[in-house]
Amino acid sequence: MTLDDMTTKLREANVVIPGKRLKLDHGPVGVIMLDGIAGTVTNDNGDADTTIAVSWDDWLAMTKGELDPMTAYMSGKLRIQGDMGLAMQMQGMLSKLKD
Numbered sequence: 001m002t003l004d005d006m007t008t009k010l011r012e013a014n015v016v017i018p019g020k021r022l023k024l025d026h027g028p029v030g031v032i033m034l035d036g037i038a039g040t041v042t043n044d045n046g047d048a049d050t051t052i053a054v055s056w057d058d059w060l061a062m063t064k065g066e067l068d069p070m071t072a073y074m075s076g077k078l079r080i081q082g083d084m085g086l087a088m089q090m091q092g093m094l095s096k097l098k099d
Contacts, residue, residue, distance in 0.1 A: 001060060003030045003043065010034065011041035013096040020086055023048035029056040034093075050082035052090065063097045 001009075003026065016022075016036040023045070024032040031045045054062070058077045061067035069090055072078035080087045 003032070003056070006059075006063075007032050007041055007043055009097060010093075015093045015096055016041065017086060017089055020050070020083070021046075021048040022086055022090075023051045024059065025051055025053040026056045026059060027053070048082065050080065050084075050086040052087055053079040053081070062094055065094075069094065 010032060016034045016039060018036045020036045022034040022036070024034070026032070030043055033040075033042050033044045033046060033048065035042065035044075054072065054077060058067055058072055062069055062072060062078075067077070069078060073080065
């Protein structure tokens with residue numbers, strides 16, 4: 001799955017948190033901005049309330065249920081900058097992505 005495919009999937013699932021911006025930073029692969037203020041999901045790299053930095057491979061493993069987000073965080077594979085409570089809502093987001 002590509003970054004564009006994932007962005008489309010998140011957009012179709014309407015995975016945004018109303019009134020908040022959450023950025024998924026996948027390093028050199030790119031970013032996905034879940035903009036709950038504008039109600040959009042884009043690849044724009046802007047300011048966010050919370051940024052979750054995770055490699056693309058680890059992100060895909062989390063979306064498939066192969067890697068637990070808490071385990072990823074505790075092992076340093078996932079880093080959070082900003083509102084930790086907002087990041088905790090990622091679990092619900094991941095459940096919308098499972099096929």
